[in-house]
Amino acid sequence: MDVVKAVLEKHQKELDKYKPISVEKHLECRLDVGTLLITDPNDFDDRQLKENREEYLAALTRDNTQLLVNAIWELSTERVDESIVAKLPEPTTILPRLRKVPGPRPLTKWEKFAKEKGIVKKKKDKKTYDETLDKWVPTYGFKRAEAEKEKEWVMEVPQNVDPNTDMFQKKMDLRNEKVAKNEIQRMKNIVRARKIDMPRSGYLGPEAASSNQLLTALTVAKSSTASVGKFQDKLPKEKEARGLGIKELIPGAKRKASHITDQPEKEANLDLIKSVLNKKPKLDVEKAISMQKRDDRLAREAEAGQQPAKKGSKKGGGKGSRKAVGKKPKGNRGQRAPGKKLQTGRKRR
Amino acid sequence: MKRLSEERAKILFEKLSKFIGTNVRQLIDRPDGTYCFREHKDRVYYVSERILKLSECFGYKQLVCVGTCFGKFSKTNKLKFHITALYYLAPYAQYKVWVKPSFEQQFLYGNHIPKSGLGRITENAGQYQGVVVYSMSDLPLGFGVLARSTTDCKTADPLTTVCFHQSDIGEYIRAEDTLF
Helix, strand or coil: CHHHHHHHHHHHHHHHHCCCCCCCCCCCCEEEHHHCEEECCCCCCHHHHHHCHHHHHHHHHHHHHHHHHHHHHHCCEEEECCEEEECCCCCCCCCCCCCCCCCCCCCCHHHHHHHHHCCCCCCCCCEEEECCCCEEEECCCCCHHHHHHHHCCCCCCCCCCCCCCCHHHHHHHHHHHHHHHHHHHHHHHHHHHHCCCCCCCCCCCCCCCCHHHHHHHHHHHHCCCCCCCCCCCCCCCCCCCCCCCCCCCCCCCCCCHHHCCCCCHHHHHHHHHHHHHCCCCCCCHHHHHHHHHHHHHHHHHHHHHHHHHHHCCCCCHHHHHHHHHCCCCCCCCCCCCCCCCCCCCCCCC | CEECCHHHHHHHHHHHHHHHHHHHHHHHCCCCCCEEEEEECCEEEEEEHHHHHHHCCCCCCCCCCCCEEEEEECCCCCEEECHHHHHHHHHHCCCEEEECHHHHHHHHCCCCEEHHHEEEECCCCCCCCEEEEEECCCCEEEEEEECCCHHHHHHCCCCCEEEEEEEECCHHHHCHHHCC
8 A cells, every 4th residue: 555655646746846737817818829829918916026026927928838838739730750740720910011012013114104195005916927928927036036037038238328238237236226225224214113313414325315414414514624614615506404403413503603703793794795796797698689689779770760861851850750769560570661651550559 | 583694694685786786785884873684583674773672672482573574584595575675675776667557456466567567667677677666656566576678678569577576565465474
């Protein structure tokens, strides 16, 4: 009997080392086995928390962990390679996202334009019928280049081009240019989408730069002297770059250059007026011709005025001179016989 | 209000000299005080310095108009005179055109002057010369540009345009909101 008692006691002692697996809680804990999460809504015991805080917290944590483990053991388990595993259910707790939710892909410049104008992309057939080759040819991609080569095995050199030009090379160059342009446009789209700052000035090369950019680059370059371009000569009809944000690029543009002069405004204005008025008059061909015409006419009229005075003393002297001065245009009816009476045609008022 | 840049001042004086020739100097060199040109929102104003000083109390945005508005610079840096400039152009004008009383109203509605509407014209005016248009009773009505020189006018037939309309006093009503 002693032996039995001793064994039982020993067993009891071993059991005492472990805490019980059942845990009593005032309010039930929320469990989310999927994320191995347990949330305890019960209040802390204030007295125990004050007396021995660490022990109390450790005990509380153990209890709660026990609850979680109990819940795991309730799941169906299986043995894989000497270890027992359980399949966790789907987590029910919604975790906040670390990163921003990705938005829709920003549209490229063409896509934006097409959307505004309502242009819908038409789908092309994969193969098109080529009449010269008399067979179906792929519209793009595999074997397309081969078909093209077969079709254009000879190319005509146009008459206005140097006869030694390689038209095939020319065609290839054109194509390469297009590819390069497309690549630049693609880059620009990326820049636009990521809102990266691009250099707005500077020379981007003849293919890439627009005329506005070239003009801006020129204006910036011209004003980049020690005297902010004040003494740079201007070409005739040269334009200055204008537009949003261009003034900031041009050194000295924000400074009011006209105020720098120490000359009083009135004198400066008078000088300017003087230079405007003293401008050499341009040779005005129209004016010269019309003046020449007028002189000729006056000379002719003077001659015509003398003749009738010599010839016809019988006619009224005043009449003859009036006729010569106030001659009406003949309206393309050409020369008239000199002896003929002048009162023909419609009556003139 | 800012001073005109040298480039714009030059454009202004060139344009003024088209209408009043050497009399441009009179606008600046006045015995009754200093007058100057100022730019405000692309418009050119002719102001006496006394008024200019008074106007300095107002901010850029509050200010609508100071002195006499002469015209407006377009975005391509070209100056277009407004009818308000007539007050200073008319007394100094060197080349003038008088319109017949029958054509006065037509002109005030913004039409070009044909030969038939022409009453008198200054001698020796060349083509594209800026002219001030008067009624026969010597009332300035507006200004324009000659389409034909005086000598050509004599031989022109009655329906050809003699003077292109640029501005007339009818604009005080027609373009009231954009004038100043």
